[in-house]
Amino acid sequence: MHRFYGLAARLRQSFGERVQKIPLDFGFTCPNRDGSISRKGCIFCSPQGSGSGLHGLSMSIPEQWSHWQEKLSKLYTARLYLAYLQSYSNTYCSREELKCALDQLEGLPGLSGICIGTRPDCLDDDKLALIKSLGLKETWLDLGLQSSNNTTLKRINRGHSAEQFAEAVKMGNRHGVDVCAHLIAGLPGETTEDFLESVRFLNGLPIAGIKFHNLFVCKGTPLKKLYDAGKYTPIKKDVYINVLVEAISILRPDIVIHRLKADAVPGELIAPEWVRQKRKVLNEIEQTMKAKGIWQGCARKDAPDRPPLWYGPEHKS
Template sequence: MRRFPTLSEALRRVFGRKVWKIPLDAGFSCPNRDGSRSRRGCSFCNERGSGTGLAASGLSLRAQWDLWRDRLAKSRGADRFLAYLQSFSNTYGPPERLAAVLDELRGLPGLAGICVGTRPDCLDGGKIALLAGLGLPWIQVDLGLQSADPATLTRINRGHDPACFARATAAAASAGLLVCGHLMAGLPGEGREAFLAGVDFLNALPVAGIKLHNTLVLKGTELAKDWEAGEYEPPALEEYAAWVAEAVDRLRPDIVVQRLCADPAPGELLAPAWASDKAGVLAAIRGGLAARGFAVDTRETGGRHA
């Protein structure tokens, strides 16, 4: 049976031990929501920005870190962590803002590395240099591509094109950063072929990892309006599982598969109903992978829609 590289395995190679990821909300915004590009946001994104929303509740980064660190220490015996700046676009705004946040992260107890979620049009040379200057053994930039089709990116109000993603990926990788590309299946107007074209697009770039996402219809999004009007229907579970298995089979063997599906936060999902059954989704994907000759433990490759 074949295997593909997972994040857990990649982290063990670097650190020689299990490392856990802690999601953090630094209170950043997004040019697609504050009026710089748009106020509508991407059609699939809600007001939480695919994160925890903890910054709005007044919790500092250190307080958020301690909350999750204590919880993981008690339940899993964890003591080494990646700080994942997850909510919205964490390199958006002046470089001084990013520098201040990174300085705050440096002193977190048990910090092993960082992952920074952002948009390709919010990542320039100066911010790449700030990230590279951290000197940590694991510095990852999570970049949302979502689709390699320019028409789809326009349709979902993404606000950048595939070429922008390619430029940002090349610049970040050349500075020694690990780039994890995010790709969505079942976006409006897309099916299997468009999704796999996105895989091919990422294969041709210096990405170190990939996160695959099923498109979720969440409350409070533009996509929800389309779904309620009968103008959009997400793929069936069987379709998504088959597409993911084919995507993994198609990936370069060095690309670390960090996520096979997304799961919604409690209370925000409208459709598809199957996305609320994470165990069932992973079982379906496992079956599709097994049919292609893969042996895989999918327990560590599910996750939020980040």
């Protein structure tokens, strides 16, 4: 049984059954790639923008939905789905363009919620009001922070500050849109304490979720050039597991953990090899938490003396 508040638990609380995500590619770009901020992109971002690339194959949104629904139905028994606008920055457009995109979701079978991947500098009140007006039970913004250290953000060419991220979170909160913050361990020049300080920074903001990422090197990225030149060494598996477990111990227990480990798109990974061992690494994270007696928020001053009941029946008494 998980020792943290996972997305699966949150969705079962909301819907009473399993819910799956379907990634969608609307063909949006990013101000960090089109020249508005930069043309280089973040140093870790692949040319494909961490998405499926199906828009480039001229697949419409209903066609993409059917494609993934058919694949997922063979693996899971889910009837309900979250639309995950994944590729690049999905609010980097006008309100009218965003409305045209969101209108394409209407009538998709099983659609029950939405997750929109974007940047903190691509949001405003009108767009957030539009997103909230969809009236879906689960409405999430996947918002990249990566680090609360502005020196690191400049080093990795994020193109925004931690302060801009904080303002975007507060704006989303005012509109009743849940924010899932993205955080990366193993960034160039960062220490374990830098990563934990980013967790503390997020604890002080009205975020509802978090995705933890382990930095890895992909083809076609500026990070690969650093790696090839011997100027970047990827985080080791044991180091990642230990810092992640410590981060979970100080994380607010009401924050939903959407992800514990990042995965590379097939064919893109350069290093480290342990990134390919998804199930093994997840099992080791769970085993480490159990061995150390750690559960989400246990190191906080306001922590109860046992995991909250929503962690699962094995903790009830």
